[in-house]
Amino acid sequence: MKATIFKASDRGSADYGWLKPNYYFSFSQYHNPEKVHFGLLRVLNDDFIAGGGVFHTHPHDNMEIVTIPFTGAIQHKDSTGGQGVIKAGDVQIMSAGSGIQHSEANASATDPVTLFQIWVYPKVENIKPRYDQRTFDANDRQNKWQVVVSPNEADNALWINQDARFALTNLTAGKQIEYTNAFKGNGVFLVVINGGVTVGDVQLGKRDAVGIEADSFTITASEDAELLAIEVPMDFQS
Incomplete structure (x- = not known):
């Protein structure tokens, strides 16, 4: 990763x-x-x-x-x-x-x-x-991902003109959650809105973020945490 x-x-x-x-x-x-x-x-x-x-x-x-x-x-x-x-x-x-x-x-x-x-x-x-x-009902993201933006109709989310996905979760302290990319080759910009988590050996606090290039990864809440995962294609050409 x-x-x-x-x-x-x-x-x-x-x-x-x-x-x-x-x-x-x-x-x-x-x-x-x-x-x-x-x-x-x-x-x-x-x-x-x-x-x-x-x-x-x-x-x-x-x-x-x-x-x-x-x-x-x-x-x-x-x-x-x-x-x-x-x-x-x-x-x-x-x-x-x-x-x-x-x-x-x-x-x-x-x-x-x-x-x-x-x-x-x-x-x-x-x-x-x-x-x-x-x-979106915040109860539907408790210890699970709630997709809020996606081009895929099955996600029942706001449509975006890109192979990108936005998902929110509220994690209880001690809980783990896995994120798996919706699109092959994408990366994920993970933002801690509130609280604290670890991803691998990376420790993140409130408003910290990490750009992750991997097919999937696991997040552990070190305290109650609100997270936003922004999945985007990585093939940027200036």
């Missing part, structure tokens, strides 16, 4: 007042030539958005964009007519495709929002832009 560790303390960061992001990969004014992508995973931003904070209308194209809120709620609106409030327990995906304009705003004037925003390169470029969101 090849494992590349991304410690939370080593992430890039910024402070825009209303927005305080932490960057796992180079983004905006943060650039680290050793942390530009993991396979076709290009962006993973851990954002704190203060009450009243707004990302004004801006464009994207040819990127699969997934948003996973942990606290608070975010208001989304885009040029496809897609709109909605995304809150903790929800997952949103937007295929930017041939081009889309969208805005995001904290739905509260006072309460903060915390979320992950994740960008994955698409499988097919210039598709018709699309938007979707869904609420």
Whole structure:
């Protein structure tokens, strides 16, 4: 198993007042030539958005964009007519495709929002832009994987224009879980949302991550833990 560790303390960061992001990969004014992508995973931003904070209308194209809120709620609106409030327990995906304009705003004037925003390169470029969101029951991920994003209809998840899969689990301390790739040759970027785990001889705490290149691997919870596994193709070509 090849494992590349991304410690939370080593992430890039910024402070825009209303927005305080932490960057796992180079983004905006943060650039680290050793942390530009993991396979076709290009962006993973851990954002704190203060009450009243707004990302004004801006464009994207040819990127699969997934948003996973942990606290608070975010208001989304885009040029496809897609709109909605995304809150903790929800997952949103937007295929930017041939081009889309969208805005995001904290739905509260006072309460903060915390979320992950994740960008994955698409499988097919210039598709018709699309938007979707869904609420997932956290009880269905207790000590097992809950697939929330996948191109496979059998997974009953949000569809993505890529051979990629996103899965969440809440592990009880002492429990083990195995992850097996859905697609041959893919890698997995495993993020500890909360808690602590070990993967092989790698110990990970809150917001630590590890990029794993293996067909499967086993995770042991050293304490109660919430995890996100982002499986992506590794055949990146710049």
